Amino acid sequence: MTRLPYLKLVLATFASGTLLSVLLLIPNWFGDAASTAAPEIDLMLDVTIVISSYIFAGVCVALAYALIKWRVKPGDESDGLPIHGNTKLEIVWTMIPLLIVLGLGIYSWVVLDDIEAKDKDAQIVNVYSQQFAWTFGFPEQGNKWSEGELHVPVDRQTVFKLHAQDVIHSFWVPEWRIKKDNVPGITTDAIVTPDKVGHFQLVCTELCGYGHSTMRANVVVESEADYAKWVKGLDQKVPESLILTADQALEIEREAQARDGGIEGSGVQETGTDNQS
Amino acid sequence: MAAAIKQPGWYRGAIGALLGAAFGFFLVIGLRALMGLDIYQTEQTGYPHIVVPLITAPFGFLFGFGAFDYWFRWAAGKPTIPDDHSAHGATKWQDYFKFNTDHKVIGTQYVVTTLMFFLIGGLLALMMRAELASPGSQIVAANTFNGLFSTHAVIMIFLFIIPVFAGLANYVLPLMIGAPDMAFPRLNALSFWLLPIAGIIFIASFLAPGGSFDAGWTGYAPLSTGAPFGQSFFNVGVQFAGASSIATALNFLVTIITMRAPGMNLWRMPLLVWANLSTSLLVVGATPFVAGAQFMVLFDRVLGMNFFQFLEGGDVISYQHIFWFYSHPAVYIMMLPGFGIVSEIISTHARKPVFGYRLMALALIGIVVLSYTVWAHHMFVAGMFSWLRVPIMITTLLIAVPTGIKIFSWLGTLFYGKIHVYSTAMLFALAFIVTFTVGGISGVMLGMIPLDIHVSDTYFIVAHIHFVLFGGSVFTIFAGIYHWFPKMTGRMYDEKLGRIHFWGTVIGTWGTFVPMHWIGMDGMPRRVADYASQYGDWNLFISVFAFILGAVQLVFFYNMIVSWRFGPKAGDNPWRANTIEWQVSSPPPVFNFDEIPRVVGGPYEFGTPGARHAIMGGETAAEIPEPKPTTVTAP
Numbered sequence: 073m074t075r076l077p078y079l080k081l082v083l084a085t086f087a088s089g090t091l092l093s094v095l096l097l098i099p100n101w102f103g104d105a106a107s108t109a110a111p112e113i114d115l116m117l118d119v120t121i122v123i124s125s126y127i128f129a130g131v132c133v134a135l136a137y138a139l140i141k142w143r144v145k146p147g148d149e150s151d152g153l154p155i156h157g158n159t160k161l162e163i164v165w166t167m168i169p170l171l172i173v174l175g176l177g178i179y180s181w182v183v184l185d186d187i188e189a190k191d192k193d194a195q196i197v198n199v200y201s202q203q204f205a206w207t208f209g210f211p212e213q214g215n216k217w218s219e220g221e222l223h224v225p226v227d228r229q230t231v232f233k234l235h236a237q238d239v240i241h242s243f244w245v246p247e248w249r250i251k252k253d254n255v256p257g258i259t260t261d262a263i264v265t266p267d268k269v270g271h272f273q274l275v276c277t278e279l280c281g282y283g284h285s286t287m288r289a290n291v292v293v294e295s296e297a298d299y300a301k302w303v304k305g306l307d308q309k310v311p312e313s314l315i316l317t318a319d320q321a322l323e324i325e326r327e328a329q330a331r332d333g334g335i336e337g338s339g340v341q342e343t344g345t346d347n348q349s
Numbered sequence: 350m351a352a353a354i355k356q357p358g359w360y361r362g363a364i365g366a367l368l369g370a371a372f373g374f375f376l377v378i379g380l381r382a383l384m385g386l387d388i389y390q391t392e393q394t395g396y397p398h399i400v401v402p403l404i405t406a407p408f409g410f411l412f413g414f415g416a417f418d419y420w421f422r423w424a425a426g427k428p429t430i431p432d433d434h435s436a437h438g439a440t441k442w443q444d445y446f447k448f449n450t451d452h453k454v455i456g457t458q459y460v461v462t463t464l465m466f467f468l469i470g471g472l473l474a475l476m477m478r479a480e481l482a483s484p485g486s487q488i489v490a491a492n493t494f495n496g497l498f499s500t501h502a503v504i505m506i507f508l509f510i511i512p513v514f515a516g517l518a519n520y521v522l523p524l525m526i527g528a529p530d531m532a533f534p535r536l537n538a539l540s541f542w543l544l545p546i547a548g549i550i551f552i553a554s555f556l557a558p559g560g561s562f563d564a565g566w567t568g569y570a571p572l573s574t575g576a577p578f579g580q581s582f583f584n585v586g587v588q589f590a591g592a593s594s595i596a597t598a599l600n601f602l603v604t605i606i607t608m609r610a611p612g613m614n615l616w617r618m619p620l621l622v623w624a625n626l627s628t629s630l631l632v633v634g635a636t637p638f639v640a641g642a643q644f645m646v647l648f649d650r651v652l653g654m655n656f657f658q659f660l661e662g663g664d665v666i667s668y669q670h671i672f673w674f675y676s677h678p679a680v681y682i683m684m685l686p687g688f689g690i691v692s693e694i695i696s697t698h699a700r701k702p703v704f705g706y707r708l709m710a711l712a713l714i715g716i717v718v719l720s721y722t723v724w725a726h727h728m729f730v731a732g733m734f735s736w737l738r739v740p741i742m743i744t745t746l747l748i749a750v751p752t753g754i755k756i757f758s759w760l761g762t763l764f765y766g767k768i769h770v771y772s773t774a775m776l777f778a779l780a781f782i783v784t785f786t787v788g789g790i791s792g793v794m795l796g797m798i799p800l801d802i803h804v805s806d807t808y809f810i811v812a813h814i815h816f817v818l819f820g821g822s823v824f825t826i827f828a829g830i831y832h833w834f835p836k837m838t839g840r841m842y843d844e845k846l847g848r849i850h851f852w853g854t855v856i857g858t859w860g861t862f863v864p865m866h867w868i869g870m871d872g873m874p875r876r877v878a879d880y881a882s883q884y885g886d887w888n889l890f891i892s893v894f895a896f897i898l899g900a901v902q903l904v905f906f907y908n909m910i911v912s913w914r915f916g917p918k919a920g921d922n923p924w925r926a927n928t929i930e931w932q933v934s935s936p937p938p939v940f941n942f943d944e945i946p947r948v949v950g951g952p953y954e955f956g957t958p959g960a961r962h963a964i965m966g967g968e969t970a971a972e973i974p975e976p977k978p979t980t981v982t983a984p
Contacts, residue, residue, distance in 0.1 A: 076764075101870040102803060113799045120800065124790040131756060131786045135779065138763035142699075143770065149925075152701035152766035154956035161761070162705045162754070169753040173746035173793065180797040181739050187799060234732075239572040240665065242730065242806060246872035249803045251730045255666060256571060257659030260732035277806035277874040279565050280572060282492035285877035 081133060089129035093122040106247035106268035106293065109187035113249045116183055123172060187250075188263055194229035197222070199262075200314050201234070201241035201254040204283030206274055209310040216306040223292045225299040226269050232262040237314070242278035245291055253278055266293040357415025357448060369409020373402035393559055393577045394650040403585045407546040415448045416539045438939035448542065450534035452523050453937060455541050457837060459516025460830065462541075463509050466548055468906070470504035473497050475899045482892040484882045494878035495563035496579070500551060502566035503583065506683070507590040508548045510822050514686035515540075515597045517829045518625045520837055522601065524930035524937055525619050527610025527946045527963065532603040536596050543593035547586045554582035565876060567676070570657030570668040574649040584647035591640045594682075598632035601625050610929070610963065612948035617962075619928050619952040620709055624689025627713040631678045631685070631720065639675035642668060666733050673724035681720045683818060685713060687825025688755055691778045694832050695759050697926040698775040699768045702953040704761030705754070712751035712758075719748045729801045738798055745796035752789055756782060772924065773847030777828035780855050784820030788813060791866065806876075809869030815862045827854070827905070834909070835919030839935040842912040850905045857898025864891050927962045928952050942966055 102114055142152070198209035199222075210216045224230050234243050236254035243262055244251040247270075252262040276287035294302070353360045377398040378388050390397055411417065422429045437451040438444070445458055477497050480487045489497065523531055531537045554561040559577025562568070573580050605626050609618070618626075645656040646668070655661040657668050696703045703709055725733060725741040759782055770776060791813040795801050804810065827850075834842050864887045869875070873884045880888065922931040929946055930937070944966025954960035 099867075101867070103871050109799075113803060116797065116799055117794075120794050120797065124794070128786055128790060131760065132783060134760045135763070135782060138760065138766070139768060139770070139779070142763065142766050142768050144700075144767040148767060150700070150767060151956035152699055154702060154954070154960075155704065155761075155765055156702050157705040157708070157761075162708050162758075165757040166708075166750060166754055169750050170747075173749050174743075176793065176797055177743045177746045180742060180799055183799045184739070239575070240569055240731075244806075244874070246803070249799075251802050251805055253730055253732045255732045257663070257665050258732060275872070275874055279495070279569070279876045282490070282495060282563075284495070285491065285874075285879045 081137060084133045084137075085126065085130045088133060089126035092129055093125035096121045096125060102246070102249065104247050104268075105249070106245075106266055106270060106272065107249060108265040108267050110247070110249045112183050112187060116179065119179070120176065123176075190231065190263060191229040191265070194231050194263070195225070196231050196233060197224065198233045198235060198310070199243055199254065200237065200310075201243070201276070201287075202237040203239065203281050204276070204287040206276075206287070206289035207314070208289075209314070210303050210306075213300075213303040215310045215315075216303050217308040217310040218306055219308075221290045221292065222274060223294060223299050223302045224264075224266055225296045226266055226293050228296065229263065229265040232264065234260045234262060235314070239280050240278045241276045241280050241287065244275045244277045245272050246275065247272050251277060269293050269295065357413070357418055359414070359446070362410045362414035365413020366406045366410035369412075370402040370406035372409070373405030374398055376405075377401045394575060394581075396578050396581065397651050399578075400581050400585065400647070400651050403550060403582065404588075407543075407550075407589060410546070411539070411542060414542065416535075416542060419535060448538050450530075450538050451939065452519050452531045452534065452537060453837075455537050456516050456518075456520025458541050459512055459519055459544070460837075462545060462548075463513040463516060464906075464909075466504050466508040467513075468902075469552070470501050470509055471899055471902060473501040473504070475896060477501065478892040478895040480878060481880070481888050483889060484880055484885045486879060489878070491878040492563055493560060495565075495876070496555070496561035498876060499563050499565050499568075499583075500554070500561050503551055503562075503586075504548070505818075506566060506679070507587065508544060508551070510683045510818065510826070511590075511594055511679070512544055513826055514625075514628070514683070514822075514829075515594070515601075517690070517826075517833065518601065518621070518686060519597070521833055521930055522622060522625055523604060523608070524933065524941055525622055525928050526605065526608060526613060527929050527942065527948065528604060528608035529941050529945075531600050532608055533600050537600050540593045540596040540600065543589045543596075547590035547593065550582050550586035550589065554579040554586075557582060567672060568643070568646065569672075570646055570649070570663075570665055571659065573646050574657050581647060581650060584643040584650070587643045588640055591636045594632050595636050598629035598636075601629040602633065605629075610946050610948050612963075616707065616710075617948055617951055618710075619689075620692035620703060620706070620713075621686075621689035623710045623713050624685045624687075624692075627717045628682050628685045630717050631682050634721070635675045635678035635682070637675075638671050639679070642671040642675070645671070666728070666731060669728050669731055670725065670733070673727045674721075677724040677727065678720045680817070681716055683822045685716065687781070687822050687829075688713065690825045690829040690832070691759060691781055692762075693926075693928065694772075694774050694778040694828055695762050696953045696955070697832075697924050698770070698772060698778075699763050699766030700925075700955045701762055701766035702951070702955055703758065704764075705758045706951070706953065708754055709758050712754045715751040716748060719744055719751070723748060726796055726801070729798050730805045742796055742798050746793060749789060749793050749796075756786060756789070771844060772831065773842070773844060773851050774828045774832035774924075776848070776851045777824050777831065777854075780851070781821065781824040781828065784816055784824060784855075784858060788816030788821050791816060804869055806874055807869035808865045808873045808875055811875050812862050812865035812869060815858075815865070819862065820858050824854075824858075827851075830909070832924070833930075834912070835923050836930060836935050836937070838913045838916070839919055840912055840916030841919040841923065842908050842916060846904055846908040850901055850908065853897060853901030853904065857894050857901060860894030861891055861898055927954060929963050929965075932963065932965050 097118055101117060105111060105114060195212050198211060200207045200209065206220060208218045208222045232243060234252055234254040236256040238256065240256065241254040242251060243254055248264045248266065250262050250264050252260050254260065270293055272291040274289040274291050276284060280287060354364065381388055419429055439449065439454045445454060449455065477494065480489050480494055557579040560579055562576065562579040562583035564573040564576050564580060568583060605622055648654040649656050649658060655663040657663045657665055659665050692703050692709060722744040723741060725737050726745040729738055795813060831842065831847060868884045868887050873880050919935050921933065921935050933941065946963040946965045948963045949961050952962050954962060
């Protein structure tokens, strides 16, 4: 029995894994970034790409090596070596993936806590969704109402309270990297700190009916002063019907929280600030 | 004619279906009339006078077709018609259209029927790709498009991938464990006949007012509870497909546990048997949940209940919990049998025992246990209890460990082997290792919550599921069909055409599904009939490769049909495999074995001179050389 050329295999894996990860790190996969959460998530993607590249390279190198080295010669009808296993090797290839995924899990947990941390000076914006339109309420600015256009101040955290009037929708601005479903009957929240001024699109990502692919809204991130001016210029108030629904939703949410023994859920803690005129 | 009507069969089945439909219809309008309601309720979520017949007509058909004759006679204390096994086996093509209790006939019925559904599901996919080839609206309206992807997914999942594995195992598994048939042959036949019923119901939904069901295969409430009438067809069809799946799983469990040939202890079972044992454990535990979820939606729709009506105290998110409690294990239901197939093929064609056989079996059981604990990773952005996310993330990532063990063990099996790559089955098994690794890696990425938040509900998800379900499951299905085709038909398929099919499928799969990762990460949501023009070029690229992928499947169908009829005789054991199904003739005799084989060793004893897996009837012990114990450790 010939010994395996371990060094060659490891080097080939290392070389092709490095090449693959370098190639895969060149494109900006997630697109432009425009929130404080984005760099952290993008870094996490890069880390995952590098680890994945080496694993994929390892599998391919091993497969290619086996196919080149042990592909049968024509006419050879004999069998391979009767190797049934190797306990040490099996322990190794159980433990290494275990450590990798646990590491990735802990890393994800840390990042998750980080991007969901709430700031003290965060403002609240209500996001109402129905087939197939987005509308926005600004409870801290006299419950002003905007249809199809959302403005938020730059460099200040906004907690979006997500409401749905009919079916489930989902709130996603790709440049912010944050997504959360608008669920009828409860209020969910999405926490974002935009850090770039500009125009973006709010995309509905939960199938909501025939108009799903057209359910978009414009998002404008601007300076605090511009934002204040824009909100002031809005001349409509959130319609009674929406507030009623939102309040009902809050009531249900409160009951649910009381039932769950105060587990910090997806819901609203600052209930008092919601929908105040 | 009168005799034809009395005999179980198609005439009596058709009459039964009509009577069943009439019973359901008059039951509904009669009760409504009695209660002083409008006779016909035609709100889009109503139509009870059609929904109830949709349930009763199939039962009428099954009664008429003869599915319950034996059981009813027995239950009523009447003399049962002695089973002379004349219905066993198939000698002419008409025999495949009867209520046949032979596991080999049922296996063939399953595979052929499910491949028909594969064709239909594929055509639906190509219509989608034609619509998506460029931005804007091409051939279908947006709600028709939603119907296309919903029926595509439902047909592929419930009528192709899940049952085709059941069909292959139906044929092969009893032979593999040295059993004369499945434990419950009549239940087995019933399981099969429930499938075309489910298929007809799903496809008939296109005729419903308002079009086919269009809330996605996930059918999230409240979109589904308020959806047009077609949704009820989905709710009812899933019940038949699910019942079929559960009955088959029970049958496999009892067969595997009680009917193994003498000497076949658990550690001598081929890995395909282990894989089907694991799959069946998932099916019997999880499938009732999807049935329940769809009943709840149906009750909300037709009976005016409020499980998911949020304005009346219903809980929208609970639908997702119940649905995914089945539908995540379902992913493994669609993958574990494929793992079994790949283990058989790689070991046979590398002429080497499966590396780490016991850990391979334990990894399957590990996946079964873990897969019940990961359902909520589909709901990281759904607004569910936020504390549940991190534990579910950890279990989700952990499931990569047993899956990794399987990949590494297949590679280990290849090392120091004598690898034959002349068989298309082996080519698909090897390509599966690579594509499934990609699907596994993107699965780990999706398990990591911060990454999932961004790519959830985008084309990245579409890419991932197709890498695991097409690059994974379907590759193993092709491998399995090519591998056992000579056993099932007695004839050999054309390897040249097999190679064309293989390379076309590999190129089509990568060309179609790899760019989906990219546009998804860049911001294209899934389930959209239209998209931002910046994704136009990649979508055209994807559509071109999707059509290549679709076209090359015709080569497969041609190869299978022509080889079945005209292929050269294959011989009993063309791959020189060790497991028992290859030790009988091709196709196997009607009752499998004259004498039950005795199992004397492991299933993959390649390379050990004189080692045997089983001693077939007719061989005497004296002819069997004593196996020489050889111990070789890997370097």
